[in-house]
Amino acid sequence: MDSCYLKRKRPPQLQIPNVLGDIRAEADPTSKASATITQNDAVRSSAKGVGVFSVKGRKKLMEDSHKIVSFPRAKKGFFGVYDGHGGSKAAEFVTENLHSNILEILKTRHGSSAAKEEAIKDGYLKTDRQFLEMGICSGVCCVTALIEGDEIIVSNLGDCRAVLSRGGSAEVLTKDHRAGQEDEKKRIEDKGGYVEIYGGAWRVHGVLSVSRSIGDSHLKDWVVAEPETKRMPITSDMQYLVLASDGLWDKVGNQEAIDVVMQSCQKETTHSQQHNDDLKENEFEFNCKSTSPSPKLKRVSIVKSNKGRECEFGNENESPAAVKSLRISLVKSSIWKETAGSGFIQENGGSPVKAQRTSVAHSSIRVSSRSPCSRRSDDSLKENEENSFSLVAACQRLANLAVTRGSWDDVTVMIIDLGHFKY
Numbered sequence: 402m403d404s405c406y407l408k409r410k411r412p413p414q415l416q417i418p419n420v421l422g423d424i425r426a427e428a429d430p431t432s433k434a435s436a437t438i439t440q441n442d443a444v445r446s447s448a449k450g451v452g453v454f455s456v457k458g459r460k461k462l463m464e465d466s467h468k469i470v471s472f473p474r475a476k477k478g479f480f481g482v483y484d485g486h487g488g489s490k491a492a493e494f495v496t497e498n499l500h501s502n503i504l505e506i507l508k509t510r511h512g513s514s515a516a517k518e519e520a521i522k523d524g525y526l527k528t529d530r531q532f533l534e535m536g537i538c539s540g541v542c543c544v545t546a547l548i549e550g551d552e553i554i555v556s557n558l559g560d561c562r563a564v565l566s567r568g569g570s571a572e573v574l575t576k577d578h579r580a581g582q583e584d585e586k587k588r589i590e591d592k593g594g595y596v597e598i599y600g601g602a603w604r605v606h607g608v609l610s611v612s613r614s615i616g617d618s619h620l621k622d623w624v625v626a627e628p629e630t631k632r633m634p635i636t637s638d639m640q641y642l643v644l645a646s647d648g649l650w651d652k653v654g655n656q657e658a659i660d661v662v663m664q665s666c667q668k669e670t671t672h673s674q675q676h677n678d679d680l681k682e683n684e685f686e687f688n689c690k691s692t693s694p695s696p697k698l699k700r701v702s703i704v705k706s707n708k709g710r711e712c713e714f715g716n717e718n719e720s721p722a723a724v725k726s727l728r729i730s731l732v733k734s735s736i737w738k739e740t741a742g743s744g745f746i747q748e749n750g751g752s753p754v755k756a757q758r759t760s761v762a763h764s765s766i767r768v769s770s771r772s773p774c775s776r777r778s779d780d781s782l783k784e785n786e787e788n789s790f791s792l793v794a795a796c797q798r799l800a801n802l803a804v805t806r807g808s809w810d811d812v813t814v815m816i817i818d819l820g821h822f823k824y
Contacts (some may be wrong), residue, residue, distance in 0.1 A: 450821030452792025
């Protein structure tokens with residue numbers, strides 16, 4: 402008998418999946434994770450009431466992504482954090498398609514909140530089917546939040562997590578879908594699959610540590626794309642919603658994350674208020690100077706400098722008078738785009754390699770006399786910017802905390818200030 406066959410102890414035609422991206426190499430106990438996040442590894446972005454910070458882990462490519470769909474004239478929006486594995490293709494596809502599938506289905510489902518939940522589920526499943534048709538084996542975990550009217554609907558697949566701050570206390574809104582959980586293990590075994598330990602973790606067929614995802618075609622019979630969804634009314638005691646990939650949650654506890662958000666946002670707000678008070682003491686002198694905005698003003702395009710053009714954001718708090726009287730010349734961010742006829746603004750977040758890192762150029766400010774109404778518009782716009790920057794700072798602080806504790810994964814943190822969505 403062939404000695405090679407005896408040594409292998411397996412049929413020569415056994416096919417083994419060629420995508421094992423979810424299996425992570427064991428960390429070298431003598432090495433230390435870098436506590437410094439470099440410019441090239443990080444992505445920062447923000448919108449009204451939302452901040453995001455992403456940092457690449459030890460993988461060659463960033464596999465995390467995120468999505469913000471903002472409705473400037475209504476208190477609603479769609480927000481998502483996506484954690485890819487086995488490559489970045491699934492995360493990129495979901496970033497571009499999941500929200501549009503959900504919003505398209507929602508247009509045809511008028512009625513109860515339960516109908517909205519079903520529409521979100523169908524949007525997830527449709528996105529999964531579309532990606533599987535591409536024949537790519539990578540996968541992605543997801544956590545999304547749809548805010549509309551006076552309620553919020555949170556959905557997830559895999560180990561991305563949503564944590565709510567309610568009166569300063571952490572409230573976990575999602576359940577991690579891991580192969581080692583008894584209910585998920587039973588579901589997989591009932592379908593003829595199996596779960597075993599490999600590399601120190603329970604894995605579906607010894608390959609994938611999560612039990613639900615979009616993609617993963619080689620395990621699709623057992624790794625489903627049906628999300629778990631939770632719906633709740635927005636109440637006065639709700640403060641912040643944190644959506645993040647497992648790169649954060651593996652190193653930072655739920656309550657600890659909320660404590661950091663509360664402390665960071667309060668600190669930034671106090672600092673900004675003090676800074677504004679100082680500026681108001683000599684407002685005219687400040688407005689007449691050429692200034693260089695803070696380095697935090699990344700990826701933000703407030704007003705186009707070309708004559709006769711409107712504000713890039715289409716902010717409902719900004720009047721045409723304010724736009725004409727205060728023209729700020731900034732570098733236009735390539736990631737913001739208004740969808741024709743949709744009434745909302747989208748922001749994509751992908752890998753640092755592909756994302757455009759747009760910094761703000763030195764701005765030259767021309768000041769003309771302004772009415773009290775236009776000043777109030779400027780103050781409102783400034784307040785929105787400062788709120789977003791404090792949220793980004795809190796996101797970065799959490800990501801740094803995970804990195805200093807040895808996280809080797811990509812880390813993406815999104816914080817939503819629910820105060821912007823309360824009626």
